[in-house]
Each structure stands twice: as structure tokens, then as C-alpha cells.
Amino acid sequence: MKAKRTIITFGDMRVGKDSNRSKRTPTVRKDKTAIIPVDRFPALPGDRPRVETGSAAVADLGAPAAARPSMAEREALDRVDLSVELAPTRGLRLANPIMVASGTFGYGVEYGEVVDVQRIGAICCKGTTLRPRAGNAPPRVTETPGGMLNSIGLQNPGVDAVIEKYGPVWQGWKVPVIVNIAGESIEDYVEVARRLDGVPGVAGIELNISCPNVGKGGLQFAIDRDAARAVTAAVRRATDLPLLVKLSPNVADVRPIAKAIEEAGADAITAINTLSGLAVSPDRTRALLGNTFGGLSGPAIKPVALRIVYEVAQVVSIPIVAIGGITNLGDVLDFFACGAVAVQVGTAIFADPELPVRLGEELAAECVRRGLTSYGPLVGTALPKRAGASSAKGAEYRP
Amino acid sequence: MTMRLVSAELVESRQILPGQWIQSFNAPELAAGSRAGQFVHVRTGDYSGLVLRRPFSINTADPATGIITLHFRTVGRGTEWLTRAREGDRLDMLGPLGRPFEVDPRSRHLLLIAGGLGMAGIRMLADEAVRDGRQVVVLFGAQSAAHVYPSSLLPDEVEYVVATDDGSLGHHGFVTELVTQYEAWADQAFACGPHAMLKRLAALAAGRRERLGVAKLGRKRGGGKQDPLGSTSARRKAFLQVSMEQTMGCAVGACLGCTVIGVDGPQRVCREGPVFAAEEIAWESIA
Incomplete structure (x- = not known):
């Protein structure tokens, strides 16, 4: 059966009659030709033996089919198109909007047979720098209420080693791999981007200008509008790869920065990176982490991420990829409602490695339940109805 | 698997x-x-x-x-x-x-050293060694008699020697002080426990050859071709293997959270470890 494809686009924002609706609501149009068919569901739940992972609590939306779906259900699921285009002009099409976040999924190979990576929307690999980095002193992670602190410090073998070791692997995958890059100077970012340009298997770049765990470099680009603009524009000139830029929540007002990044030519915005935090050692004589400070992630930061996505969605028109504390389908739908068109799952993978794949299945089932063929109508529903009116809102939440 | x-x-x-x-x-x-x-x-x-x-x-x-x-x-x-x-x-x-302990097939006498809950790290090795017909001595250190792992939970074939910090059972002092009595007997040693204990054991193991006057003979044990540090074959030849501990995130090598500092840079406890040959660890980095 050939399913009709529905595409969500974000480019056309000079909508006339529809503009009384939210600015972020994507236009949904039918298109039969634009996409390379992607085998979205090579195997449905039930096709491969699944263990009871004790994660039943995750399915609190009552959505997903636990048993093998019937023929009719299968056809209904087939009609749902979860694909999303993150870089309309350059082409970064995801089979589904559930991505895995940088730093939590290594280079995509570590989880081995436990996770079927091909069924993830996209993989953001570990932050990669020009030269190898040894990272911060241990201990590097600790659990906090509803979250965790990490201070890995961008340990990685350097961009050349990453390309040599993982490029051929990624090339054989149909799941797009987005390389997360970091640097100490604009020149570093540009050089890394240049080396990734044209490498088979690299589908895009995510600019990490918001790592809170390295003393020099990184964060200073995310807290200053002009610096964010400069680094984005420089990388934009260096490569034709789809370019995502990851925002930091550790700023007073994220909106001018997001706007500057959009103007500088980013294809999409990722929001948010970790919040800077601290834990104390058990004997209370020093900080617990070797690096003193760490980045907070997990369910604890979800409200902050929602607030920032909500704010950014009202000032930019490029796609927003939301990240921050996603553990179930409800969280995904929350971020969609605030204007995100894709999400990244991070910390939750550590407890539940199958979560990203399962969220894709659950999202499809949720669309069927609501009688939708795409999740476009779920995007931006919580945003203020009159565009622009709310920009004053949110000021009261600002620290 | x-x-x-x-x-x-x-x-x-x-x-x-x-x-x-x-x-x-x-x-x-x-x-x-x-x-x-x-x-x-x-x-x-x-x-x-x-x-x-x-x-x-x-x-x-x-x-x-x-x-x-x-x-x-x-x-x-x-x-x-x-x-x-x-x-x-x-x-x-x-x-x-993680990677397991690597026992040299030629080793007949295994010295297992555990501090406190470190017993959980080496307990299974005692079973495997007994199954393979090796002789096993377990040295165990704890705060006091109340914290000593019950001998009934160990295989009958092992010799079990206890040290307590307060002297309420067995040797009065640290378990590391018992090691010198057994180092001549042992072909290989395997340890799990507090990092300070492992550090002391690594120092003891490094000086073992000189104390015992063991000459380097022929190609046996480290003579001849050098195996790359951290390889299975190099670990098999190591006298002391330690099981390290670190707070952990993913446990599959993706997050790089559980590193300890090795002589070749950061090592992931979940992937390169938790068992390391003692000479792979940069002990000066461990408090």
C-alpha cells in the first residue's frame, strides 16, 4: 500500500488568512514527490522479542498498543507520516521527530544490539572538537533529585579520528547522524565544520556553543548575542551541511540570541543544553564533581526547557528541536505544543535505552488515536494565539 | 555474551x-x-x-x-x-x-583481596577458580567483626583470612598488611575494594619482584614481545588485577561519565574496566 505523504514545512511564514493562528503552527501540505521513501517501521512492536523492561510507567498516556497490532491498526499506523524536515533549504529529513541527544548516545554504536538505531529519528553524536580532549577530572557524574549532573568536559578523540572511525559506520545507516561540534574559538568551529563537510555519513552539524563544563571556549558564545551570531555565520560560510545551533539556558534572555542565530543562517535551533549546577561531596569538604560545576539534565529541567522553547518559538521561524527532561510521550507532546517540531531524548536513555524507539511508536499510535496522518496539528497548540503579543510574558519568570 | x-x-x-x-x-x-x-x-x-x-x-x-x-x-x-x-x-x-578478570591458564595459586563490599567484586572469581581446580586464598578486610563477610557464603575449598581495623576478629590492621605473607605463594592477585586499598596493593605489587628476588627468566611473563597495555593478553600476564569503582551514567561507554585516570588517559570503568591490570591505572591521581 502506498501511503500519502504529508510534509510539514516551516519556510512559508507570509501566510495571510492563517496568520491569526499561531505563527509557529506549521503549514501542512500534501506532497507525493519530494521525499525519498523511508522505511519507517521495519518492524512493529511485537515483531521482535521484547523484554518487560519494567518501564510500564512510561506509557501513562494510555496510547501504545502493547500487543501485536491487527491488520487494520497496522494500516492506520502506515498512513501516519512522522517525517520532519529540519533544514528545508539544505535537506535534513528525519523519518520521525525523536532524536537522541549529544553526549548520551556516544557515536551510536555503544548500545549495540540493545537499541535498533535505525528506528531513531536522528542521532546527535558526542561533542567533537578539532583536537583530542581528555575531558575533566573524575568523578564526572552524580544523580540529583529528578536529574543528574555531569561534567565530562568534552572528552573526545578529535574530529579526524571520529571521521575515520565512525564515518564508514554511519554511511551504512539510514538514520541521519548529526555531529555535535565544540571549540575554543571561531576558527576551531570553522575548521571542524570544514573537515566534516562532504564526509559521507554526516547528515548535519549541531553547534555546541553552550557546554557549561569547559573553562575556556563553548559557553561564551551562547551567552552573548554578537558572539553567537559571529560563530554561527562563520560556520555557515564554511559548510553547506544542515546547521543546528544549541542554546544555553544559562542566560538572562535567550530570545535575542535565538534571533541572532536565525539571522546568521542556522537551519534549526536546539534548546536547551544543561543548566549549570553544583553538588557537594558527602563529607562536605569540597564539591563532589572533579570539575566543581556540572550541567544539570533530566526531568528536573523540563519546565525550564519548556519555557525557553515557548519563548524562542515566538521569535524565530526556523524549526526548533526541543530537549530537556523527556521521559515519556506526554513530555514530547508538551514540547510540540510549545512550538518544537522535533525532540531529543537524553538522560532518560541511561535508565531506558529503548525509550527513543518506543516514543516513535507511541507518537504514531497517538496520531492514529487522534485521527491524524501527521503530528503537524499538535505543534504550537499552546502558544499564544496572537503572534507577538506574548513576548512580554515570560519576563516574570526570568531569574 | x-x-x-x-x-x-x-x-x-x-x-x-x-x-x-x-x-x-x-x-x-x-x-x-x-x-x-x-x-x-x-x-x-x-x-x-x-x-x-x-x-x-x-x-x-x-x-x-x-x-x-x-x-x-x-x-x-x-x-x-x-x-x-x-x-x-x-x-x-x-x-x-564490562570486561572480566583474566586468569592466566598457568596460574595455580590465586590471591583474592577484598575490602568491605569489595567482596561482591571478587566473589564469583572464587567460584570460577575452584571450578577450574586452582587454589584460592581470600584476604578480607573490614571495620570490625560485625562487618565480616560470613565464611559460610564462600566455597569450602578456599582459605579465608580476615583482618579487622579494630582487631575484633583476625589480624588487627589493614588487609593489605597480610599480603606480604602470601605474595610468594600467589601466581596472580585480584582485588576489589576502596581505591586507597587498591592503590596500596598496586604499590606492593610493583615492588614484588625485588622483594622476592624473582629474576626475569627467558620469555616467561612479560619477557619477549610486549602486549599492548589494556589488551586481554597483557592483563592475563599481569600479577595484580583490580576492579575499580566510579559513579556511572550509561554503563555502555556512551556518556564517558565513569572514567578513572589511566596512564594512557581517561579509561571508562564500564567499558575498559571495571577490571584493570594495576599498571594501567595512574595511581598518583587516586586519593
């Missing part, structure tokens, strides 16, 4: 010492595919806001019955949650993970 997600059914839970528990799980895949030194990453109830799994050494594994046991101390909310699990409850385990 490659790692997998396993649903393990709790079949027995008992407190063996104050605050220390041994739980038995029915998990045939893990029992059949695990080796001494490997660990499992256990998911705790997510209702309480615990976002990370908890790593535990596999204490024993019996392929015949499909039972594995975990030995842990209640140190926080995750382990307290575990103690409240009841028979029949199913726990989500990821495993087996």
Missing part, C-alpha cells in the same frame, strides 16, 4: 550483615553468559525521581539454575528501593557489562 536487557525475577532477598543484602534473581541469560568481574546495570523504580540505573558486580552466577546474586549495601535511595523489592518482582537489568 553481548549485553542485553533482561527481566530478572527476584527469588530471594536476605540481609546478611547490618545494611548488607544479597538478592537472588532468576535470569538464565545472565547466569549463563557472565564472567567474574562483570556487572549489571539495574533500573530502580522511576516513581521516586531516580533517573540513573545502579551498577552492581555480579556476585555469583549459576548457569545450572539460572540464578545470579547481587550483594550490596544500602547507601542511598536506589539501594533502599531494592531492599523493598519482594519475591516475584521483576527488575530490569542491562548486562552483562
Whole structure:
């Protein structure tokens, strides 16, 4: 059966009659030709033996089919198109909007047979720098209420080693791999981007200008509008790869920065990176982490991420990829409602490695339940109805 | 065996010492595919806001019955949650993970050294060594007699020597002080416990050759071709192997959270470890 494809686009924002609706609501149009068919569901739940992972609590939306779906259900699921285009002009099409976040999924190979990576929307690999980095002193992670602190410090073998070791692997995958890059100077970012340009298997770049765990470099680009603009524009000139830029929540007002990044030519915005935090050692004589400070992630930061996505969605028109504390389908739908068109799952993978794949299945089932063929109508529903009116809102939440 | 997600059914839970528990799980895949030194990453109830799994050494594994046991101390909310699990409850385990102890096939005499809960790290090696017909001495150190691992839980074939900090049982002092009596006898040593203990053992192992006057003869043990540091063959030749501990995120090598500093840079406890040859670790970095 050939399913009709529905595409969500974000480019056309000079909508006339529809503009009384939210600015972020994507236009949904039918298109039969634009996409390379992607085998979205090579195997449905039930096709491969699944263990009871004790994660039943995750399915609190009552959505997903636990048993093998019937023929009719299968056809209904087939009609749902979860694909999303993150870089309309350059082409970064995801089979589904559930991505895995940088730093939590290594280079995509570590989880081995436990996770079927091909069924993830996209993989953001570990932050990669020009030269190898040894990272911060241990201990590097600790659990906090509803979250965790990490201070890995961008340990990685350097961009050349990453390309040599993982490029051929990624090339054989149909799941797009987005390389997360970091640097100490604009020149570093540009050089890394240049080396990734044209490498088979690299589908895009995510600019990490918001790592809170390295003393020099990184964060200073995310807290200053002009610096964010400069680094984005420089990388934009260096490569034709789809370019995502990851925002930091550790700023007073994220909106001018997001706007500057959009103007500088980013294809999409990722929001948010970790919040800077601290834990104390058990004997209370020093900080617990070797690096003193760490980045907070997990369910604890979800409200902050929602607030920032909500704010950014009202000032930019490029796609927003939301990240921050996603553990179930409800969280995904929350971020969609605030204007995100894709999400990244991070910390939750550590407890539940199958979560990203399962969220894709659950999202499809949720669309069927609501009688939708795409999740476009779920995007931006919580945003203020009159565009622009709310920009004053949110000021009261600002620290 | 490659790692997998396993649903393990709790079949027995008992407190063996104050605050220390041994739980038995029915998990045939893990029992059949695990080796001494490997660990499992256990998911705790997510209702309480615990976002990370908890790593535990596999204490024993019996392929015949499909039972594995975990030995842990209640140190926080995750382990307290575990103690409240009841028979029949199913726990989500990821495993087996990490690299195991590597015993040289020529080694006849194995010295196992454990500090406190470190017993959980080397316990399974005692089973494997006895099964393979090797002689085993277990040196065990604890605070006091009340914290000493019960000898009834060890195989009958092993010799069990205890040291306590307060002298209430066995040798009065640290377990490391017992090592010199056995280092001439032992072909290889394997240790798990506090990092300070492992550091002291590494220093002892480094000076062993000179103390014993062992000459480097021919190609035996490290003569001839050098195996790359960290390789299985190099570890097999190492006199001392240690099982290291570090707070852990993913346990599969993706997050780089659980590193210890090695002589060749950061080493992931979950992937390159948890067992390391003593000479792989940069001991000066360990307090």
C-alpha cells in the first residue's frame, strides 16, 4: 500500500488568512514527490522479542498498543507520516521527530544490539572538537533529585579520528547522524565544520556553543548575542551541511540570541543544553564533581526547557528541536505544543535505552488515536494565539 | 555474551550483615553468559525521581539454575528501593557489562583481596577458580567483626583470612598488611575494594619482584614481545588485577561519565574496566 505523504514545512511564514493562528503552527501540505521513501517501521512492536523492561510507567498516556497490532491498526499506523524536515533549504529529513541527544548516545554504536538505531529519528553524536580532549577530572557524574549532573568536559578523540572511525559506520545507516561540534574559538568551529563537510555519513552539524563544563571556549558564545551570531555565520560560510545551533539556558534572555542565530543562517535551533549546577561531596569538604560545576539534565529541567522553547518559538521561524527532561510521550507532546517540531531524548536513555524507539511508536499510535496522518496539528497548540503579543510574558519568570 | 536487557525475577532477598543484602534473581541469560568481574546495570523504580540505573558486580552466577546474586549495601535511595523489592518482582537489568578478570591458564595459586563490599567484586572469581581446580586464598578486610563477610557464603575449598581495623576478629590492621605473607605463594592477585586499598596493593605489587628476588627468566611473563597495555593478553600476564569503582551514567561507554585516570588517559570503568591490570591505572591521581 502506498501511503500519502504529508510534509510539514516551516519556510512559508507570509501566510495571510492563517496568520491569526499561531505563527509557529506549521503549514501542512500534501506532497507525493519530494521525499525519498523511508522505511519507517521495519518492524512493529511485537515483531521482535521484547523484554518487560519494567518501564510500564512510561506509557501513562494510555496510547501504545502493547500487543501485536491487527491488520487494520497496522494500516492506520502506515498512513501516519512522522517525517520532519529540519533544514528545508539544505535537506535534513528525519523519518520521525525523536532524536537522541549529544553526549548520551556516544557515536551510536555503544548500545549495540540493545537499541535498533535505525528506528531513531536522528542521532546527535558526542561533542567533537578539532583536537583530542581528555575531558575533566573524575568523578564526572552524580544523580540529583529528578536529574543528574555531569561534567565530562568534552572528552573526545578529535574530529579526524571520529571521521575515520565512525564515518564508514554511519554511511551504512539510514538514520541521519548529526555531529555535535565544540571549540575554543571561531576558527576551531570553522575548521571542524570544514573537515566534516562532504564526509559521507554526516547528515548535519549541531553547534555546541553552550557546554557549561569547559573553562575556556563553548559557553561564551551562547551567552552573548554578537558572539553567537559571529560563530554561527562563520560556520555557515564554511559548510553547506544542515546547521543546528544549541542554546544555553544559562542566560538572562535567550530570545535575542535565538534571533541572532536565525539571522546568521542556522537551519534549526536546539534548546536547551544543561543548566549549570553544583553538588557537594558527602563529607562536605569540597564539591563532589572533579570539575566543581556540572550541567544539570533530566526531568528536573523540563519546565525550564519548556519555557525557553515557548519563548524562542515566538521569535524565530526556523524549526526548533526541543530537549530537556523527556521521559515519556506526554513530555514530547508538551514540547510540540510549545512550538518544537522535533525532540531529543537524553538522560532518560541511561535508565531506558529503548525509550527513543518506543516514543516513535507511541507518537504514531497517538496520531492514529487522534485521527491524524501527521503530528503537524499538535505543534504550537499552546502558544499564544496572537503572534507577538506574548513576548512580554515570560519576563516574570526570568531569574 | 553481548549485553542485553533482561527481566530478572527476584527469588530471594536476605540481609546478611547490618545494611548488607544479597538478592537472588532468576535470569538464565545472565547466569549463563557472565564472567567474574562483570556487572549489571539495574533500573530502580522511576516513581521516586531516580533517573540513573545502579551498577552492581555480579556476585555469583549459576548457569545450572539460572540464578545470579547481587550483594550490596544500602547507601542511598536506589539501594533502599531494592531492599523493598519482594519475591516475584521483576527488575530490569542491562548486562552483562564490562570486561572480566583474566586468569592466566598457568596460574595455580590465586590471591583474592577484598575490602568491605569489595567482596561482591571478587566473589564469583572464587567460584570460577575452584571450578577450574586452582587454589584460592581470600584476604578480607573490614571495620570490625560485625562487618565480616560470613565464611559460610564462600566455597569450602578456599582459605579465608580476615583482618579487622579494630582487631575484633583476625589480624588487627589493614588487609593489605597480610599480603606480604602470601605474595610468594600467589601466581596472580585480584582485588576489589576502596581505591586507597587498591592503590596500596598496586604499590606492593610493583615492588614484588625485588622483594622476592624473582629474576626475569627467558620469555616467561612479560619477557619477549610486549602486549599492548589494556589488551586481554597483557592483563592475563599481569600479577595484580583490580576492579575499580566510579559513579556511572550509561554503563555502555556512551556518556564517558565513569572514567578513572589511566596512564594512557581517561579509561571508562564500564567499558575498559571495571577490571584493570594495576599498571594501567595512574595511581598518583587516586586519593
